[in-house]
Amino acid sequence: MTTTATATVSERPKPKFDDEETSGRKLCLICSKGSLDMAYPGLILANAALGEGIETHLFFTFWGFEIINKKTMDQLQFSPVGNPATHMPTAVSGLPGMQAMATRMMRQQIAALDVPPVPEFLDLITAAGGHLWACRMSADMNKLTQDDLYEGVEAIISASDFMELSAGAQTLFI
Amino acid sequence: MTIATIAGQSVHVNEEGFLTEYDEWNEAIAAELAKDIGIDELTPEHLAVLRFLREDFEANGETPTLRRVSSVGGFDTKRLFVLFPKKPAKKMSYVAGVPKPVGCV
Numbered sequence: 001m002t003t004t005a006t007a008t009v010s011e012r013p014k015p016k017f018d019d020e021e022t023s024g025r026k027l028c029l030i031c032s033k034g035s036l037d038m039a040y041p042g043l044i045l046a047n048a049a050l051g052e053g054i055e056t057h058l059f060f061t062f063w064g065f066e067i068i069n070k071k072t073m074d075q076l077q078f079s080p081v082g083n084p085a086t087h088m089p090t091a092v093s094g095l096p097g098m099q100a101m102a103t104r105m106m107r108q109q110i111a112a113l114d115v116p117p118v119p120e121f122l123d124l125i126t127a128a129g130g131h132l133w134a135c136r137m138s139a140d141m142n143k144l145t146q147d148d149l150y151e152g153v154e155a156i157i158s159a160s161d162f163m164e165l166s167a168g169a170q171t172l173f174i
Numbered sequence: 175m176t177i178a179t180i181a182g183q184s185v186h187v188n189e190e191g192f193l194t195e196y197d198e199w200n201e202a203i204a205a206e207l208a209k210d211i212g213i214d215e216l217t218p219e220h221l222a223v224l225r226f227l228r229e230d231f232e233a234n235g236e237t238p239t240l241r242r243v244s245s246v247g248g249f250d251t252k253r254l255f256v257l258f259p260k261k262p263a264k265k266m267s268y269v270a271g272v273p274k275p276v277g278c279v
Contacts, residue, residue, distance in 0.1 A: 006186075012178030013191040014210045015268055017261050044278055051240055053260030114242060115279045124241060127251035 018053070026055040026169035028162075033174065034066030036076040036106055042174045043067075043121045050128035057169070058125070059162050060153075061135035064174075065142060068134060068150045073118050078106045119150065126152035133157050133165070181206045192268055196232070199271030207269045213258070216269070220257055223249055227270040237267050239277040 027049045031042040042058060049056045066072045080086040080093040080102045092098065107117070116124060126132065134149055136158045146156055157165070175194070178187045181202040186194045191210070193199055201216070204224060208216050216224075226247040230238045240263040244251045258265035263275050 006175045006177060008177040008184070010179075012180065012187060013176065013189055015190045015192070015264070017211055017265055017268075047241075047279055051261065051263050113279070114239075114245065114277075116241065116245075124244075124251060128240075128255060 023053075026057075026166075028057045028059060028166040028169040028171040030059045030061060030162075030171065030173045031064035031067055032062050034063030034072070034076065036078040036103060038174065039064075039067045039076055039118055040110070040115070042172075043118070043125065044115070045172070046125050046130050047121070047128065050125065050130050055169075056125075056129075057131045057133060057165060059133045059135065059157075059165075061138050065134065065138050065144070067118060068122070068132065068153055069142075069144065070148060070150060073122070073150060076103075076118060078103045122150055122152055133162065135159070135162075192273060193271040196228075196271065199228070203271065204269050207271070211265050211268060213265075213269070217257075219253070220269075223247070223254065223257065223266060224270040227266055227272055231270075231272040236277075237272045237275040239263060239275045239279060241279050242277075 027046075029042045029046055031039070033039070046056050046058055060068045066076055077099055079099045080088050081090075081099070083093070086093065086102070111117075115121070122132065132150065132153045134146075134153050134156045136156050139145065139156045146153065176187050176189070177184050178191075179185075181200075183198070183203065185198040185203065188194050193203070201221065204221075205216050208214075208220070213220070223243065226243060226249070227238060230242070230246065238246065240251065240254065243249050243254060243266070254262040254266070258269075267274050
């Protein structure tokens with residue numbers, strides 16, 4: 001049974017948008033994967049955190065470089081191989097053309113939700129005040145310099161730099 | 175359901191203080207709601223954003239997300255963070271008299 005009681009109040013409720021819980025809160029996301037499906041969790045969480053007024057840093061390392069490499073950022077792929085969650089028989093998932101098809105489908109699903117492609121998502125995150133950092137060792141391994149990376153990347157930094165940066169932050173490895 | 179008095183008018187609000195009746199909103203109420211969250215004056219720029227939120231809500235039945243306010247409404251994300259600091263999506267919807275957006279992006 002539902003009761004719909006209406007009460008007239010003199011002191012009306014007001015939302016606490018800037019409550020102390022979020023002030024001083026800091027989130028660091030380590031993005032280490034280069035596939036389309038694994039790029040999005042970090043981007044979506046970063047965007048959500050920024051929308052909540054949380055200081056947000058993304059650190060791209062190893063395969064995560066694909067997300068900020070100008071040459072690859074718009075061409076991330078999704079592979080159904082070795083992913084039981086696609087419920088596709090293993091023998092089928094490895095057939096030629098399957099990765100391209102799965103990638104195309106996933107891109108369409110993402111776009112249908114009005115979620116932007118990777119480069120535009122990075123624009124959104126930097127416009128919202130998010131900080132992007134690239135891993136020094138990954139840059140050296142791939143012989144990449146800052147010029148090869150998305151322009152919103154603030155710097156290529158070492159693992160120890162990241163330790164300083166993430167002091168006191170909630171850190172997620174993706 | 176609670177009835178509160180805002181800008182001299184009796185309006186329905188939820189437990190957080192958000193208006194629950196779309197038609198009870200007006201600019202005088204918006205100015206009061208803005209003050210609640212530290213925005214002392216609603217500029218024409220604020221009002222343009224609020225109008226988009228309301229029109230889009232009326233057309234689609236749900237509050238546009240921050241991304242939609244920029245991609246469909248044409249407002250610059252950086253400006254939205256200046257106009258409605260820190261938590262623009264929630265603050266905009268509060269002042270515009272529509273529910274909080276439910277979308278993730």
